[in-house]
Amino acid sequence: MALSPLLAGYDQVVLDLDGCVWLGDEPTRGAAEAIAALRAAAKPVSFVTNDGRRSPEEFVRKLWSLGIQASLEEVVTVGAAIQHLLAERGRGRGTYVIGSPAIFRHVSEAGQRIVNGSEQAAEADLVVIAAHDDLHFAELRAATQAVLAGAEMIAAGRDRTFPTDDGDWPGTGAIVAALEYATSRTASSVGKPNPQLFYTALDRMGPGRTLVVGDRLDADLAGADAAGLDAAIVLSGVTSRAAAEAAAEAAEEPSPVAIADDLHALVVGD
Numbered sequence: 001m002a003l004s005p006l007l008a009g010y011d012q013v014v015l016d017l018d019g020c021v022w023l024g025d026e027p028t029r030g031a032a033e034a035i036a037a038l039r040a041a042a043k044p045v046s047f048v049t050n051d052g053r054r055s056p057e058e059f060v061r062k063l064w065s066l067g068i069q070a071s072l073e074e075v076v077t078v079g080a081a082i083q084h085l086l087a088e089r090g091r092g093r094g095t096y097v098i099g100s101p102a103i104f105r106h107v108s109e110a111g112q113r114i115v116n117g118s119e120q121a122a123e124a125d126l127v128v129i130a131a132h133d134d135l136h137f138a139e140l141r142a143a144t145q146a147v148l149a150g151a152e153m154i155a156a157g158r159d160r161t162f163p164t165d166d167g168d169w170p171g172t173g174a175i176v177a178a179l180e181y182a183t184s185r186t187a188s189s190v191g192k193p194n195p196q197l198f199y200t201a202l203d204r205m206g207p208g209r210t211l212v213v214g215d216r217l218d219a220d221l222a223g224a225d226a227a228g229l230d231a232a233i234v235l236s237g238v239t240s241r242a243a244a245e246a247a248a249e250a251a252e253e254p255s256p257v258a259i260a261d262d263l264h265a266l267v268v269g270d
Contacts, residue, residue, distance in 0.1 A: 001037040004269035006232070006258050011208030012044040014201050014229070016192075017059070018051055019215030019237020020263055022066060024165030028236045030264030032067040037268055039069070044208070046201035048076045050157035050172065050191035050219060052130030055102040056080060076200045078156040078191040079106040082128060084200075085154070085190055086110035092125040096146050098139045098175060099130035099156070122146055129179065129187060130156035131172040140178060147183040157191030159219055163237045192219040195227035202227070213263060215239055217247050225254035232258040232266055 007013070015021055021031050038045055047070060049059065056075045063070040079099075083106035086095075094115035097107050107114060107128055115121045124146040147153055159171035176187050190196060192214075202210065212229050214220020215237025224231035233244045233256040244259045260266035 001033065001040070001268050003037060003041050003043075004267060007038070007043070007211070007267050008041070009209070010043070010211040010230075012046070012205050012210050013038055014046045014048055014198060014205075014210060014212045014224075015263070016212075016214035016216070016220050016237075017047055017049040019163040020213055020220075020234050021047065021063075021068070023163050023236065025062075026165045027066045027068070028234075028262045028264070030262070030268075034264040034267035035068050044205045045070075046074050046076060046205055048192070048197045048201055050078045050159055050197075051162065052077070052079045052082070052103045052156040052172070053100040053132055055105065058102070073204055076197050076204070077102075078130070078197065079103050081190045081196050081200065082106055082130075082154065082156060083110045085196075086112050086126075086128075089126075094120050094124040095126045095128060096121050096124040096143055096151070097128045098132070098135070098143055099128060100132040103128065103130045103132070103156070116142075122149060124151050127151050127153045127179070128156075129153060129172060129175055131162075131170065131175055135175065140175075140182070143179055144182045147179060147185050153179060153185060153187035155187040155189045155191070157219065158189050159191075159216065161238060163215070168238065192216075192223035193226055195223055198223060198227035198229060211257070213266060217243060221247065221254050221256055230257045232256055232260065234260050234262050234266060236262040 095112040158173040161168035212224035212231040
């Protein structure tokens with residue numbers, strides 16, 4: 001299967017997962033065939049995500065379950081980026097975590113002392129925030145108290161929503177907004193549009209002309225621009241054609257190099 005002229009002009013590709021490769025538990029149309037075509041053309045691929053609900057190993061298993069070959073080295077998650085940041089930060093008084101078991105693991109493996117469920121929760125000097133399916137009000141309460149007492153907030157991203165096969169779900173940005181409103185403090189973000197995920201992907205793939213493919217203007221396009229990379233937008237996730245075309249026609253940067261209905265249409269041109 002031949003690549004489109006656009007993809008033939010790039011050495012390697014960074015792919016967003018939610019809304020680009022899959023929607024919920026279903027692949028986007030022809031995603032497996034598109035990625036297989038990239039591999040057949042010897043184009044290195046990396047998968048990046050702001051979703052902190054799963055570990056890198058779980059993402060690899062999900063890709064394989066959808067008929068998409070992938071290695072652990074090719075998957076760059078926001079949880080791994082948080083772990084790297086916290087390992088460099090050093091251990092503080094304690095860290096309160098809002099997130100999935102995967103995020104708890106990343107925080108623990110960074111050498112941080114997790115204080116969830118203890119009397120020291122309100123005395124934490126760091127709150128890590130990532131969306132997860134079992135969010136409880138008690139988590140917001142404890143995090144709010146810690147931040148009002150001086151804790152710093154680090155978020156997995158600011159995505160308002162993420163696309164699934166049954167519609168959009170609230171993303172990490174919705175939780176961050178609640179905590180910022182409650183505390184009048186601002187969280188720092190590790191996920192896209194912060195360029196760190198793209199830098200990590202580039203470190204693993206090596207040098208070459210790189211195209212980022214994603215479905216979000218605010219995370220994928222802006223993050224690629226921050227990393228100095230070209231980006232294409234697919235319409236299989238949250239961005240409408242009107243919004244993507246407006247970004248392409250706008251005088252200010254960033255602007256997508258291409259807009260396509262989905263990954264398959266972008267990669268092989270149909």
